[in-house]
Amino acid sequence: MSIEKPAVKRAALIGSGVIGAGWAARFVLNGIDAVIYDPSGDSKARAKNILDMARTAWAALMPGVLPKEGTLSFVDSIEAAVQDVDFVQESLPETEDLKRNVLAAVDAVLPPHVIIGSSTSGLLPSRLQSGLKHPERFVVGHPFNPVYLLPLVEVCGGDLTSAATKETAAAFYSSIGMQVLHVRKEVDGFIADRLLEALWREGLWLIEEGVATTSELDDAIRYGAGLRWSFMGTFLTYRLAGGDAGMRHFLGQFGPALKLPWTKLIAPELTDELADRIATQSDEQAAGVAVRDLEILRDEALVKVIRALSSVGTKGYASGATLNAFSSRLHKEETANAVEAESSFVSWKGGVSPEWIDYNGHMTEHRYLQVFGEATDGVLSLIGADEDYVRSGYSFYTVETHIRHLGQAYAGMTLEVRSRILDSDAKRLHLFHTMTVQGSDDPIATAEHMLLHVDSVKGKSSQIPNAIQIRIEQTKALQAEQPTPEAAGRSIGIRRSV
Amino acid sequence: MSIEKPAVKRAALIGSGVIGAGWAARFVLNGIDAVIYDPSGDSKARAKNILDMARTAWAALMPGVLPKEGTLSFVDSIEAAVQDVDFVQESLPETEDLKRNVLAAVDAVLPPHVIIGSSTSGLLPSRLQSGLKHPERFVVGHPFNPVYLLPLVEVCGGDLTSAATKETAAAFYSSIGMQVLHVRKEVDGFIADRLLEALWREGLWLIEEGVATTSELDDAIRYGAGLRWSFMGTFLTYRLAGGDAGMRHFLGQFGPALKLPWTKLIAPELTDELADRIATQSDEQAAGVAVRDLEILRDEALVKVIRALSSVGTKGYASGATLNAFSSRLHKEETANAVEAESSFVSWKGGVSPEWIDYNGHMTEHRYLQVFGEATDGVLSLIGADEDYVRSGYSFYTVETHIRHLGQAYAGMTLEVRSRILDSDAKRLHLFHTMTVQGSDDPIATAEHMLLHVDSVKGKSSQIPNAIQIRIEQTKALQAEQPTPEAAGRSIGIRRSV
CATH class of the missing domain: 1.10.1040.10 (N-(1-d-carboxylethyl)-l-norvaline Dehydrogenase; domain 2)
Incomplete structure (x- = not known):
């Protein structure tokens, strides 16, 4: 199952304990409007708190590529909750009678094509769906706490659940970054529990x-x-x-x-x-140590473990592979948005992860070079020296770098890098990057690089091929109107006349 | 319990299945000579293979700080195995009679002060020790596969085990990077199993x-x-x-x-x-996928997960905290060795982790700056601007960086950085770093940095205090004999006359 953008634009959450609020956070961060109805009364503070924690975790998990958030709202009735929604997720306490009563009320007012997912951790879907007018659209989607971080969701239908419901629900959960485990045989407690x-x-x-x-x-x-x-x-x-x-x-x-x-x-x-x-x-x-602080610690550890698994092997392993597939989809969408919004060439856009912060409280210096290096990859990709080109046995190696720090970057900021090709010859490419904080034109850092074209099999410099030279010249021509950055060509030293 | 250097110089392994060979690998990597005796016959190939895997994993887990390895040898008798050893670890199959017979044979020839640890995953120590002449020196030390990566070891004494045996065994396991869980009540299967x-x-x-x-x-x-x-x-x-x-x-x-x-x-x-x-x-x-390849995948994932946990919170969390305490001890010893071996100032020494490698197959550019940044921290520490100084509200910020790439670094290499203070004034410090591969004098990269002294509370530049100025001048005086690096003060550009 390949990961698509979620088909759901607006979803209702029935019940907003830790699980319901965790679903709401995952929905909102995926750009879905989430409407909460909790029969037990007001739980706004908890839901907002969990969304805050989820936002922090996701910014660290997938910096800079998150879509525009959906809205989070609270209503006082089932009727108001299900208005115009494309999906309903029930996360009430694990009491069969309570769940059956509320599900029947939802079923009575919800258009029959809209799926109802239940977060039950062990009650049988055949029993939960038995009183519904449209039992075929009822399915268990059992997540794990914290819902916004753990990818697992068990999908289990009852006797009357349609195959289409199971498939559509699974595709939806997958589209919001989760790993679906189909429970083929209905048993108490499903598999994980x-x-x-x-x-x-x-x-x-x-x-x-x-x-x-x-x-x-x-x-x-x-x-x-x-x-x-x-x-x-x-x-x-x-x-x-x-x-x-x-x-x-x-x-x-x-x-x-x-x-x-x-x-x-x-x-x-x-x-x-x-x-x-x-x-x-x-x-x-x-x-x-307060529960709140333990939760923060837990989320930090989960984010770091999942990110660690994302670099295992060539495509990530286990949850790391799930993350890579999901964030790759988000990254493509976000870059497309950035290019559309900008007339000039944005070679990198993304966020500052908490682990990029040093003991001084701001982004540590080598992370600037990491970003500039990825911006260089963006320029190389633009001129046709992309991953396929590297696989063909040629590459550009950086031989010299000059970084100037003009401001600071802090955790959570979104950074943008704009790039210039300053100069080139038969074998060399001279680049200049300017890094700004999104929404500001003042550079916080610049980087100047000299790159050398190499035959990586022979381990020697080699001529840049014509196809790439043509694209370099095209880019230089497009950028010819822009003045040369004043910092280009500068050297480091204490000038005693100053 | 603080982590000390292991008191054990030579240890015997009785039984060398996956567990015994895993112990042998952990011992050897800690600088302990390991002698293997396996009553079931030759198992050299497996033990060597497991040591290879462990070596790879440890190089990635704690790059550049590993002590000189101990030796791995194989003998044909219990008598030969226990000759001159400070510790015996038994890892035979889980059959009580077999274990009791072999333990009695070991007990008969081993000096009574030497501890015998058993890897049994669930047999009761009181029963295993009951036939021994010196039952007080027998204790269970139950590890988990792979022994060279998972920190957990359950320490459980029998009725006749002395308190000193339990303490000494626990301190030894801790000294080789493990996390001891004292099993206070003797039960079948202990706790984890x-x-x-x-x-x-x-x-x-x-x-x-x-x-x-x-x-x-x-x-x-x-x-x-x-x-x-x-x-x-x-x-x-x-x-x-x-x-x-x-x-x-x-x-x-x-x-x-x-x-x-x-x-x-x-x-x-x-x-x-x-x-x-x-x-x-x-x-x-x-x-x-072959078991061997799954093992490699498992080790890569374990290394990355443990490393990820080492950066959670301020001191690492769970296994990450265990790793930090252990590698900090190794790092101090290794730096002490490096400083002793070198008359000039080595500001950084360590290995190239596999995750530092880019799509071209060599160390990615921002990792050079990470190393140079840590070398800068080493220089700052030398002149008294250490972590305590940063906490006091002052710091040096890097304002400019010039890197030249002159060679390549590959996974597993050990790198060294030597540092110069080129210049300084009331607020600025001008540094030059040279990176070499251990054993070679040819630089593979250089970095030139301009640092500015700042009052980090006010967010403004400020005068370097006298105490630090004195140490800067002392260092400059010590380095005055060395010629200025020819690359210092250079700028980036395509020189058309070339």
């Missing part, structure tokens, strides 16, 4: 029996198997443990261990005493 | 019942909860889900779900039919 629940129940036993505290249980995961689980599940991991002998050989070895008393494998009674013990241990584990 | 086993057994049921394939089960983890588990366990995660109302409130909501039929919670019978199904699904999931 059954696995999570097994681990959770075993953890409760270990606390009940005094073997480990909440903190020790968490450490047992996050310093070990949890690191692998961020990109590779248990089954592929165990395949590796089996080595070249393969999975069957591994199972043969592992089989006997299934008879060992290594799990309690029943849920303990959650007595007051056990709940007390867990709550006290959890307080000690948090060591006074 | 009980959690993993619960999830695994539930996964087997979902396959048995046709709900999901190995690939779907893995996706249910790695695109969702697995991303969080790489740095935050289930209990802290659920604390966040409870929001400001706290863990007790969350448990109150979650309690009823424990009654839901969300796990099978008993282990399925591993019939031939089920084993067949799993093996077939696993083959489909791997899609023809």
